[in-house]
Amino acid sequence: MRRGRLRRTGEAAYGLLLLGRQVAMALLVLLVLVAGVWTSWGTAQHALLTKGKERGTFTVGSCHSSWCTGSFTADPAKGDDRRSVRIDATVTDGKGQRIPVVLKPGTTEAVRTDLPGLLYSWAPLGGALLLASILLAGALRLHRAAWVLGLAGVGVLGAAFLGL
Known part of the structure; x- marks a missing residue:
């Protein structure tokens, strides 16, 4: 028995809606990951590329509440000493x-360059990995990939926490 035209059209439209939802959620996961990398790279580039x-x-x-201030003593032939430099209080x-540390070019803001500082600079990526894992598991039903992303996020955040 053949289905009617209206029913076939409805099934096709429903299929397109499901596909659209999957694509939208995949784009959201990608956006969260790109935002995490972008945010982390804002600080990590200075710690990595000195x-x-x-x-x-x-x-x-x-x-103070979010910043610490202090003096900067430059390495020989690597810059000038400064009396007032600031750094994030959490590091x-x-x-x-x-x-x-290394100073951000054109500012008096310092970025920690040792291993704990480097791990801390990638903490936003760790949070993005955790959020993306929840989206992958809940919306896209990709449970194994979600576990991988989630464990990677916990690893990055745990290493940053233990390092500091």
Whole structure:
């Protein structure tokens, strides 16, 4: 028995809606991952690519709610000493700590260049991996890929937490 034209059209439209949902969710997962990489790269590029940038040691002088300020002692022939430089408070242990850093070009903002600082700079990617894993498992039903992304996200965030 043959189905009617109206029913075939309805089934085709429903199939297109399902396909559209899958494509939209895949694009959302991709957007979340790209945003995580983009956000992480804003800080990680300075920690990874230090050639031609002012490198040295940051000594924590005082800390406020989100920033710590202190002095910057440049490595020989790598830049000039500065009296007032700031760094994110979450990457320091407090007053008196000495941290290897690089200065963002044209600013007085420092980025930690040792392993804990590098791991911390990739923390937004870890969060994006966790969020993407939830979207993959819930919306796209890709459970194995979700586990891989989720464990990678937990690994990045855990390493950053333990490193600092």
